[in-house]
Amino acid sequence: MRSQNETILGALFDRARSSADRPALTVGQDTLSWPRLAESIARFASSTRATGVAPGQRIGILSGNSVEAIVAYLGSIAAGCIAVPLPASLLRRDLAVLIEDCAPAMLVANASGEAALEGLCGAPVLSTQSEAASTNSFEAFLTAGDPGTLPLTMDPESGFNIIYSSGTTGRPKGIVHDHGMRNRQAARRVFDIGPDSVMLLSTPVYSNTTLMPLLAGLSHGAHVVVMPKFDVERYLEVAENLKATHTMLVPVQYQRILASPGFDDRDLSSFKVKQSTSAPMPIAVKQDILKRWPGRFVEVYGLTEGGVTLMLDAKRFPDKLQTVGRPAPDNDIRVINDNGELLPTGQIGEVVGRSPFMMRGYWNRPEATAALEWRAPDGETYFRSGDLGSFDEEGFLTLQGRKKDMIISGGFNIYPGDLESILLQHPDVEEAAVVGAASDRWGETPFGFVVPRTGSRIHADALREWANERLGRMQKIAGIALRKELPRSSIGKILKQELARDPALRQVQ
Structure with missing residues (x-):
């Protein structure tokens, strides 16, 4: 076992004893100092144990991007339970699948989460929006806990959290991270994060895209700032006012931020490191970041x-x-x-x-x-x-x-990435995705979906001819459909499964 101060929670509680006046976590208008965050985590863990929820049991969290969601996540882990952050945007039938799979002993939910959970689970639900006097109030649950109860030292092989995959190709899978893995991950000093850092995050807290930098930031004493919902102008305002030093965004967010008319007027000189993950980023966007964002x-x-x-x-x-x-x-x-x-x-x-x-x-x-x-x-x-x-x-x-997205046309392997990179070289193309369309002659044939740049007058047939002049004989694109946007997951991945069902593919011979 690792000693307490080598763990995420151990580092957090150590920080609480030495950084009384500094902010640890901000979500929207709510800010917790280091002592207040540690106290809230301890109270949640204490009350969880008092209710009889045992170590190793799961606690579901369906409360959006909020202070309560993050306290519940860390408090569940401090209690020896496995935290299960759940997507707030799921359809009720899909949420039912996840609830049945993880069988939570308790849940934490906001108002919309409560409504979605109604009738799905017999476990108690703590409401983050109920009055303190209510029997299921999250606030009352915290108040009843012992603030002096420190988290136990956990077995490195015990479960830390379960994060569900997107499930775009079938039943979602619950990814189990253990304490050893999370502690090793958060302890790394790859991006020079420290007590003077401000980590600005705006993706959902049920995603590893958010949780990994959040845990790393708290482990190294940074002020972690989480936006309740991503908004371009609000992001830029927060980044400038709080002098953000670190961020994690997905490619589509970078594209929208850079397209803001006021981007170049913002003072973003405080930034040390910006990260991107979850989906490939077009080369032109990377170049734009290098040119315009410190x-x-x-x-x-x-x-x-x-x-x-x-x-x-x-x-x-x-x-x-x-x-x-x-x-x-x-x-x-x-x-x-x-x-x-x-x-x-x-x-x-x-x-x-x-x-x-x-x-x-x-x-x-x-x-x-x-x-x-x-x-x-x-x-x-x-x-x-x-x-x-x-x-x-x-x-x-x-x-x-993706291996499953490879197009086999006339026995020849066609990699969509090759075709997409050609389409993205056209000056009027903002985004591109290529999928396989059924073909009587070839079995499959490439078909492209393109989002034009704002103000361009691109024509699908002309673009197809332009691209095919630059592609090999067996790579020719059979057709292109122009779209205002491409279907994406909540963290920005293009959903090619949805594109493969697009009616435009039926026109391909």
């Missing part, structure tokens, strides 16, 4: 499951913007073929990896965990990414898209 920009490619993480420090390697960088420290990344054999530099295959930051497994899904694993010749276990890519001679990885 500080380092680091693109992070990885899995919520862990094991595969690569980083591109764009300012250091401006000639490698077409890649997602090199393996992060302590990550061993390989490329394999369909037979599970290692491929040499330059050849395209599935990206696999291992590191000290790998999940415990999928909750109640041993078969899915086994399917994720690849055994190297030396017996070591690697995680499959499901992504196709290749390394260049300098160790930089270029992605070619």
Whole structure:
């Protein structure tokens, strides 16, 4: 076991004893100092134990981006329970699947979360918006707890949290991170985060995109600022006023921020490091960030499951913007073929990896965990990414898209990433996604969906001809449909499964 001060919670409680007047967490208009945050976590853990919820049981959190959601998340962990942050935007039928899967012993919810949960679960629900006198009030639950109760030292192999995958290709999988993995992850000093840092976050707190930098920020004493909901102008206002030093955003957020008419008038000189993750970023957007936004920009490619993480420090390697960088420290990344054999530099295959930051497994899904694993010749276990890519001679990885999205046309493998990169070179194209359309002649044939740049007068047929002049004979795009926007998940991933059902594909012969 690790000693308490080597853990996320241990570091947080140590900070509370030495940083009485400094803010630790801000969400919207609510700010907690370090002592107040530690006290709230201790009270939640104490009350949780008093209700009889046992270590190892799950506590579901359906309360949006709020102070209460983060206190409940950390308080659940301090009680020895497994925190399960749940997406607030889920349809009721999809939420029912997750509730049945994790079987929470208790839930924390805001008003909309309470309404969604009604009749789905017999476990008690703490309301973050009920009056303090109410029997299910989150506020009353905290008040009843013992503020002097410190979190226990946890077994590194015990569950820390469960984060559900997006579920766009079937039943969502619960990704179990244990205490050892989370503590090792948060302890890293990769991005120079410290007590003088201000970490600005605006993605959902049920996503690892938010939780990983939130935990790292609190572990190293930063002031973590979480927006209740992303808004471009509000983000810029907060970043300027609080002198944000660090942020984690997804590519579509960067695009919207940079497109703001007032962006160049903002003082963003306080930024040290900006990160992007969750989806590939167009090269033009990376170039725009380097040109107009002070500080380092680091693109992070990885899995919520862990094991595969690569980083591109764009300012250091401006000639490698077409890649997602090199393996992060302590990550061993390989490329394999369909037979599970290692491929040499330059050849395209599935990206696999291992590191000290790998999940415990999928909750109640041993078969899915086994399917994720690849055994190297030396017996070591690697995680499959499901992504196709290749390394260049300098160790930089270029992605070619999801393995399941590869288009097989007339027996020829077509990588959507190659076609998308060509489309994105057109000056009137803002975003592009390529999927396979059914073809009587070829089996499948490429079809593109494009979001034009604002003010452009692009025509789909002319764009298709332009792209096909730059593509190989077997890569030709059969058709292009123009769209105002592409379907995305809550953290910005393009949902190609939805595009594959678009009526425009029926027109392809």
